[in-house]
Amino acid sequence: MRLNVTKALLAILLCALALAPSFAAGERKPVERKTVAPSAPRLALVIGNANYAKLGTLGNPGRDAYLMAEKLRQLSFDVTEVADRDLKAMTADIEEFSRKIRQRGPDTVSVLYYAGHGIENDAVNYLVPVKADIKKRADIAPQSLSVKRVADGLASSGNQLNILIIDACRDNPFPQGVAPSGTLGLVPMGAVYGVFIASSTGSGKTAFDGDDGHSPYTRALAEAITTPGEKLEDVFKSVRRQVRLSTREQQIPWESTALEFDFYFVPPAPPPSQSAQLFAAAKETGNLALYDLLIERFPSSAEAAEARGIVTKLRPVQTAEAGLAQSAVAATTASAAALVLARAKQAQTPEGYDLVAALFPDTSEAEAARAAAIRLRELTVLDSAGPTYEGRELVQTIQEQLLRLGCMHGERNGVFEASTIQGLRRASLLSDERYLWHRPTMAALRALKKIASSDGCGRQQLVASPRCLRINGEDYCP
Numbered sequence: 001m002r003l004n005v006t007k008a009l010l011a012i013l014l015c016a017l018a019l020a021p022s023f024a025a026g027e028r029k030p031v032e033r034k035t036v037a038p039s040a041p042r043l044a045l046v047i048g049n050a051n052y053a054k055l056g057t058l059g060n061p062g063r064d065a066y067l068m069a070e071k072l073r074q075l076s077f078d079v080t081e082v083a084d085r086d087l088k089a090m091t092a093d094i095e096e097f098s099r100k101i102r103q104r105g106p107d108t109v110s111v112l113y114y115a116g117h118g119i120e121n122d123a124v125n126y127l128v129p130v131k132a133d134i135k136k137r138a139d140i141a142p143q144s145l146s147v148k149r150v151a152d153g154l155a156s157s158g159n160q161l162n163i164l165i166i167d168a169c170r171d172n173p174f175p176q177g178v179a180p181s182g183t184l185g186l187v188p189m190g191a192v193y194g195v196f197i198a199s200s201t202g203s204g205k206t207a208f209d210g211d212d213g214h215s216p217y218t219r220a221l222a223e224a225i226t227t228p229g230e231k232l233e234d235v236f237k238s239v240r241r242q243v244r245l246s247t248r249e250q251q252i253p254w255e256s257t258a259l260e261f262d263f264y265f266v267p268p269a270p271p272p273s274q275s276a277q278l279f280a281a282a283k284e285t286g287n288l289a290l291y292d293l294l295i296e297r298f299p300s301s302a303e304a305a306e307a308r309g310i311v312t313k314l315r316p317v318q319t320a321e322a323g324l325a326q327s328a329v330a331a332t333t334a335s336a337a338a339l340v341l342a343r344a345k346q347a348q349t350p351e352g353y354d355l356v357a358a359l360f361p362d363t364s365e366a367e368a369a370r371a372a373a374i375r376l377r378e379l380t381v382l383d384s385a386g387p388t389y390e391g392r393e394l395v396q397t398i399q400e401q402l403l404r405l406g407c408m409h410g411e412r413n414g415v416f417e418a419s420t421i422q423g424l425r426r427a428s429l430l431s432d433e434r435y436l437w438h439r440p441t442m443a444a445l446r447a448l449k450k451i452a453s454s455d456g457c458g459r460q461q462l463v464a465s466p467r468c469l470r471i472n473g474e475d476y477c478p
Contacts, residue, residue, distance in 0.1 A: 034261035036161060041104040042111075044069070044077040045097040049116030051084050054133045061115035064167060064218040068113045071222045075265050077111060086131040090145055094153060101157040108159040109263065112150070115218065118168025118186055124148065125186040125199075127168065151192040160194070161263055163232070167200040167217050191258035198236055198255045200243070216246045217253060229268030233257070271351040274358060279303035281343045288314055289336040297359060337365040344369060350376045395420065395440045401448035402427060405456030416440050426457050 048065025050058045062083055069081040080100075082093055094112070101110050117128035121137055126144035134140055147166065154162035168186065186199045200217035212219075220242035224235045233255070240253045272280070275298035282290035291307045291314070298304050337360040344352030353376070356369035392414035399420055402408040407430075408423030416439075424437040424444060433447040 036109060036261060036263040037107070038264070038267045040160070041108040042072075042075070042077040043097070043100055043104060043108055044072045044079045044111040044113065045093060046072070046079060046081045046113045047085060047090065047093065047115070048081075048083045049085060049114075049128070049130050052117065052128075052130050052132070054131075055117060055128070058116065060213060060215050060218075061167075063213050064115040064215055065113065067214060067222050068115075068165075068218060071225060072111060072113075075225065084130045087129040087143060087145065090127070090129050094145075094150055098153050098157045101154070101159050101162075104159075106159050108157075109161045109163070110154065110157070110159060111163045111165065112154065113165045113167075115167045115215070118147075118166060119144065120187050123187050125166075125189065127166070147186070147197070148189065148192075151189075151195045151197055155192050155194045160261070161259065162195045163198070164195055165198045165221070167215055167221075188254045189256045191256050193258045196232060196255065196257045196259055198253065200253050201251045202254050216243050216251065220246070225265040228266040229264065230266070232259070232263040232265070235265065271349070273301075274298070274355050275301040275303045277352065277355045278340070278359065279307060281340050282307065282310075284343065285339050286314070287336060287339055290339065293336055293359065336360075337363045341365040341369055344372070348376065394442070394445065398424070398440055398445050398448065401445065404453055405430070405448065405451060407457035423457075427451070430455060430457070 046065045046069040048061045050061040052058070065081060065083065069079045072079050080093075080097065082089070085093060097110070097112065101108050114127055116130075117132075119126050119128060119134075119140060121140045124141075125147035126140055127147060127150070128134070128144050132139075132143040134143060147164070151162075151164055154164060166186065186201070188199075188202060189197055200215065214222075217239065220239045221235075224230065224238045224242075227235070227238070230238070236253070236255050243251050243253055275294060278290060278294045278298070281287075282294060288311065291311045294301075294307050295304045295311070337356065340359065341353075341356045344356055350373040353369040353373035357366045357373070360366045395416045396412050396414040399408065399410075399412040399414070402420065402423040403412065405427055407427045408419050410419045420440075421438055427448055428435065428437045430451050431447045433443070433450070435441060435444040435447050437444065
C-alpha cells in the first residue's frame with residue numbers, strides 16, 4: 001500500500017515537472033490584441049435632424065450628416081442616409097439598421113451617426129425627433145429616443161463592433177425648467193459591451209453648431225477618420241483636441257467604450273517585407289555581407305534582383321580597398337547580424353527584431369532580438385489598453401506610481417507640487433522613454449507603469465545636483 005502511494009506521488013511530481021516549462025513559457029507570451037479585419041463588412045446609418053416643428057431650425061445638421069455620409073462611403077461603408085425623422089421613423093430606422101447588421105454577420109462594423117438636438121434628463125441622454133413638443137421635463141422620455149436604448153439595440157445585433165456618434169445639444173431651445181443652462185450637453189455614459197459611444201460635448205456644455213457650414217465636431221471627425229493608421233480611440237482623441245482648441249475649451253467631447261480589440265477606419269500600411277528591410281539595411285550601411293545575405297535568402301525578390309547589380313559594382317571596390325582575406329570575409333559576414341540588430345534598435349518595431357531572429361536564428365543577436373520583440377508587443381498592449389486620465393485624477397495616478405517606485409515621499413493628494421516634480425525627474429532617469437517631467441502627462445504615466453518596482457529609485461545612484469529647480473520662473477525645492 002505504501003509503495004503504491006509513493007508511486008502515485010512520484011507520478012504527480014513528474015507530471016508537474018513536465019508541465020512547468022509550458023507554464024513558464026506561457027508567462028512570457030505576449031497577449032495579442034485582436035484587430036478588426038479591413039475586409040469586415042461595413043454598415044452606416046446617418047441621421048440629420050434640422051427642421052424641428054416646435055424647436056426651430058438648426059443650420060448645420062443636414063450638411064453635417066451629408067458630409068459624414070460621404071466620408072463613410074469613401075471608407076467602404078454601405079450608408080443609409082435619412083433626414084428630419086420623427087420618433088416613429090427614427091425608431092424604425094434604427095430597428096431596420098440592427099436587422100441589416102444581423103443579416104451581414106458577426107464580423108460587421110457599424111456606425112450610427114446622429115446630428116440634431118439632444119438632451120439629458122435625470123442622467124439619461126436622449127435624441128430629440130423633429131416633431132417633439134417638449135414643454136416640461138415629463139415630456140422628454142415619451143417623446144424622445146434614449147441613447148442607452150439605441151446602444152443596447154446595437155449591442156444586441158451580435159456583431160463585433162458598433163460605433164455610435166452623437167453630435168447633439170447645439171443650443172437650448174427648450175422652455176425654462178425643461179433644460180436649464182446647467183443641464184445642457186449629454187452626460188458621459190457607462191460602457192455598453194461592443195459599442196463605442198462618442199458625444200460632441202459633455203454635461204453642462206453646448207455643442208457649437210458652427211458658422212462655416214459644419215459643426216466643429218463633425219468637421220474635425222470627418223478629417224480624422226481618413227487618417228491612415230489611426231486606431232479608433234486615437235481618432236477621437238484627435239477630434240477632442242481639435243474641438244477643444246477651436247472652441248477655446250468651451251466644448252469638450254467624450255467617449256465611452258468597452259471594446260477589446262483595435263479598429264482602423266483606414267488601416268496602417270503593411271509592415272515592409274523582410275527582404276525590403278534587409279535591402280534597406282544593406283543600402284544604409286553599404287555592407288557587402290548584407291547584400292549577399294539578401295540574395296541568398298530571398299533570391300526571387302525584387303530587392304535581390306536590384307542587389308545583384310549593386311554587388312557586381314561594390315565587391316571589387318571593397319575587396320581592393322580592404323584586401324579581404326577569407327577570415328576577414330567571415331568576420332564581415334558575422335557582423336551582419338549586429339548591423340541588422342542595430343538597425344532594429346533604431347526603428348524600435350517588432351518586425352525589425354523579427355527579421356534579426358529569422359535571418360540569424362542561432363546567434364546571440366537573435367536571442368536579444370526575440371526578447372526585444374516580445375517586450376515591444378507587450379508595451380503596445382499596455383499603451384493601447386486602460387483608461388485615460390486628466391486633471392487631478394491624472395496627478396494622483398502619477399503619484400501612485402512614483403510611490404510604488406520609491407521616487408517620492410508624501411501623500412497621493414492630486415496636487416502637482418515640488419515633491420511630485422522631483423519624483424518625476426528622478427523617475428525619468430530610470431526609463432529610456434522621454435517625457436516632460438515638469439508636467440503631468442499620460443506619456444509620463446505610461447512610462448512609469450513600464451518600470452518594475454525592483455528597478456525603482458531605491459536602486460538609483462544619486463549624484464550631486466542642485467537642491468532647487470527653476471521652472472517657468474518659479475523655484476521648486478524638495
